[in-house]
Amino acid sequence: MPLLASINTSAKEKGQFFISYSAENHQISDLVSGKKDVPDETDRDRHSFSQVLSASYAITDRWSVSALVSYVNHSRDIGLSIIGKTTSSGFGDSLALVRYTPLFFTPFSRHEVSLGLGMRVPTGDDDFGSGFVLSEDMQPSTGAYGGILWTSYSYAFNQAGTLQLNTSANYTYNGENDREYQFGHEFNFAVGLGHSVGTRFGYSAAVRYRTTQNDRRFGFDVPNTGGEWVEFVPAVAYAITDKFNIGASGRIPIARNLNGTLQFTTSYAYALSLSYAF
Amino acid sequence: MHYPCPMLSKSILSLGLVLLLVQSGYAKEAAPLFSGTSVNAGQQISLEAYRGKVVLVDFWASWCPPCLASLPAYNQMRQEIGTSEFEIIAINVDEDTEDGLAFLEDHPVDYPVLADPEGDIGIPYGIRTLPRSFLLDRNGQIIASYNSFKAGDEVNLRQEITALLEQ
Numbered sequence: 001m002p003l004l005a006s007i008n009t010s011a012k013e014k015g016q017f018f019i020s021y022s023a024e025n026h027q028i029s030d031l032v033s034g035k036k037d038v039p040d041e042t043d044r045d046r047h048s049f050s051q052v053l054s055a056s057y058a059i060t061d062r063w064s065v066s067a068l069v070s071y072v073n074h075s076r077d078i079g080l081s082i083i084g085k086t087t088s089s090g091f092g093d094s095l096a097l098v099r100y101t102p103l104f105f106t107p108f109s110r111h112e113v114s115l116g117l118g119m120r121v122p123t124g125d126d127d128f129g130s131g132f133v134l135s136e137d138m139q140p141s142t143g144a145y146g147g148i149l150w151t152s153y154s155y156a157f158n159q160a161g162t163l164q165l166n167t168s169a170n171y172t173y174n175g176e177n178d179r180e181y182q183f184g185h186e187f188n189f190a191v192g193l194g195h196s197v198g199t200r201f202g203y204s205a206a207v208r209y210r211t212t213q214n215d216r217r218f219g220f221d222v223p224n225t226g227g228e229w230v231e232f233v234p235a236v237a238y239a240i241t242d243k244f245n246i247g248a249s250g251r252i253p254i255a256r257n258l259n260g261t262l263q264f265t266t267s268y269a270y271a272l273s274l275s276y277a278f
Numbered sequence: 279m280h281y282p283c284p285m286l287s288k289s290i291l292s293l294g295l296v297l298l299l300v301q302s303g304y305a306k307e308a309a310p311l312f313s314g315t316s317v318n319a320g321q322q323i324s325l326e327a328y329r330g331k332v333v334l335v336d337f338w339a340s341w342c343p344p345c346l347a348s349l350p351a352y353n354q355m356r357q358e359i360g361t362s363e364f365e366i367i368a369i370n371v372d373e374d375t376e377d378g379l380a381f382l383e384d385h386p387v388d389y390p391v392l393a394d395p396e397g398d399i400g401i402p403y404g405i406r407t408l409p410r411s412f413l414l415d416r417n418g419q420i421i422a423s424y425n426s427f428k429a430g431d432e433v434n435l436r437q438e439i440t441a442l443l444e445q
Contacts, residue, residue, distance in 0.1 A: 013406060013425075061406070106406050107339060107371040108397030159373050160341040199343045242426060 012064070012104070018056040020275035025049050027267045035257045045077040046264060050092065061104065066097045069123065072140040090140035091124035097150065110156040116170075120146030126177050136181050136215070143177030162196040166206065176216075184213035184226045192233065199239065206233040207254070214259055227258030229265070247273045306419045309335065309412060310402035316390035317375060318382055323367060323390050325418070332442045333414040334366045334435075337400055340381035341372070342408040348427035353387040355432050355439075363443055369394045371405070415442055 012018075026048045031040040054068035070092035077085040097118035105112045126143025127133050136142075152168035169189045176182040192206025210229045214221040235249035251269040258265060313324035325333070336352060338345040349368070356366050366389040370378035375393040382391065394400050403412065413422045413435070422438060424431070 061404070104406065106397070106400070107337075107408060108401060108405075158341075159339070242428070 012058055012061075012101075014058050014061045016058045016277060018275065018277045020052075020054050020273055022052045022054075022271055022273035023049070024052070024269060024271035026269040028264055030253070030265050030267045032256055032258050032263050032265050033261055035255070038262065040264075042078060044264070045075070047075055049073040049075075062101050064099045064101070066099065066118075067095065069094045072124070074138045074140070076138060086134065086138065088128040088134055088138050088140060090128065092140045093142055093146075094121045094123040095119070095148070096121065097148065099150075105154070105156055105161055107159060110159070110161075112152075112154040112156075114150075114152045116148070116150035118148035118150060120144075120148060120172065120174075122177065127179070133179075136183070142174065142183050143179070144175040144182065146175055147173040164194045165191070166194055166204070167191045180218050181222075182216040184215050186210065186212045190233065201239075202237045204235045206235075207231070208233050208251075224258075224260030224263050227256060227263065227265075229253065229258075230255040243277050245273075245275045245277075247275070249273075306415075306421065309333075309414050309418050309420050310399070311418075312369075312392070312399040312402075314392040314394075314399075317370065317379060317393045318387070318391045321390060323392060325367065328365055328367070328414075329418055330363075330416050332364045332416060332439055333418075334364075334411055334439070335369065335403070335414065336366060336409060336411040337369045337371055337394075337403065337405050338409045339370065339372045340377040344427040345381075345409050346385070347429055348409050348411075348431075349385050349387055351427070351429070351432040353389065355436055356389055359436070359439060359443075364439060365389065367392065369399050371395065371397070371400050371408070413438060413442070415445070 028046040028048065029040065029044065031038045049072070051071045052068050053070075054066060056064055056066040058064040071090070072092040073087070073089040075085065075087045095118055097116050099114055099116040101112065101114045103109065103111050103113040120142070122141045122143045122145060124141030126136075126139045126141045128139050148170060150168070150170040152166070154167070155165045157163040157165070167190065170187070172186045174183040174185055188208060188210045190206045190208040192204055194202060194204035196202040208231045210231070212226045214223075215225040216222060230253075232252045232254050233249060234252075235247060237245055237247040239245050249271050251266065253266065253268070256265060309325065311325050313322070313326075315321070316323050325335070334352065336348070338349060352366055352368075356364070368387065368389060368391040370391055371394050372378040373395050375395055378391070378393060392399065397405075403410075407425060409427050411424045412420050413424075415421050421442065424435065
């Protein structure tokens with residue numbers, strides 16, 4: 001679950017609080033072998049629905065702290081299998097991030113740079129199941145701590161900042177959980193353009209590259225995990241008031257190159273968000 | 279509400295005042311000094327020369343939508359308060375000052391406007407968003423700062439200015 005995407009926006013001016021709620025649905029139905037899509041004849045339906053509540057506070061104009069908690073619902077329905085539908089739900093992982101912004105937008109500066117250091121905390125169940133423990137991808141939480149390095153750079157094409165180039169990159173080191181399972185370390189890079197229309201409406205389009213290493217169990221690579229993904233990420237936002245915003249975004253696969261012979265992966269995802277700054 | 283201990287009620291009032299000052303963005307501090315020639319009247323302006331008056335320093339730009347409302351509202355407020363003990367100094371931060379002058383042709387103001395395309399004045403004031411204004415007491419101390427502007431904000435601002443003028 002891409003928790004970091006939910007923490008990209010934060011409080012910016014000293015003393016500002018920023019709270020947001022987002023709900024994201026991932027449809028995970030594409031069957032892929034390496035770079036090729038493979039027809040799935042199992043009538044399988046798999047999706048994840050995550051809700052994220054995040055809060056951010058700007059201690060100074062340059063330093064801010066952010067934290068988020070998540071609640072996750074997984075559902076898997078293997079239509080031709082006697083197992084049928086499996087569901088799991090519960091609190092997922094949480095994140096805490098300290099952010100430093102050495103350079104920020106002002107009427108006299110068109111550049112903004114931020115650096116972040118964070119921690120992923122396993123605040124939910126990673127042994128969900130009755131009678132037998134469900135597979136790792138069906139668990140609400142990874143069950144393991146992780147370390148996060150995060151950075152972003154934005155450039156404003158005009159003084160008003162209505163047209164911006166936005167880039168961000170992050171790396172997550174995933175630790176091992178109690179069952180000696182370790183999710184693959186992950187790197188993300190995104191580049192896109194954002195445009196504001198008037199004082200209320202904005203939209204953006206980005207391309208995101210994501211790569212993860214193989215998951216590992218008992219120190220050995222888990223087959224059919226990890227790979228590379230390239231996605232198109234469109235988004236719109238509307239400011240209902242000066243403080244209250246709503247937004248919607250999507251994720252559409254462009255290309256992927258996945259490890260192993262077969263992997264189920266995200267077909268598409270969409271998210272809605274509400275945020276309030278004060 | 280009744281507080282049995284006078285010291286307690288004084289403490290609570292003091293705490294409230296401190297919180298009010300913090301919330302408005304500033305405990306008292308000296309306003310950075312600046313000087314220049316006004317682009318709308320050609321007169322030499324120095325902030326220091328306004329000691330003894332209450333001053334509103336207002337940063338704005340032609341591309342800032344709320345400035346469409348704030349400049350006329352401030353001009354009206356200045357006319358009503360009078361300039362014997364009060365003045366507004368506007369700082370235009372357009373990269374191209376011609377854009378600011380064109381804006382002033384459509385929305386003329388009576389108070390002096392300085393051009394600050396490089397941030398010589400704006401950076402010491404820590405300007406990040408517009409409009410941003412600062413209320414200075416007669417000693418040049420920043421009493422409050424205001425982010426953005428919406429119609430009606432000038433009512434509260436005027437009350438604060440009146441309170442300062444009565445001190």
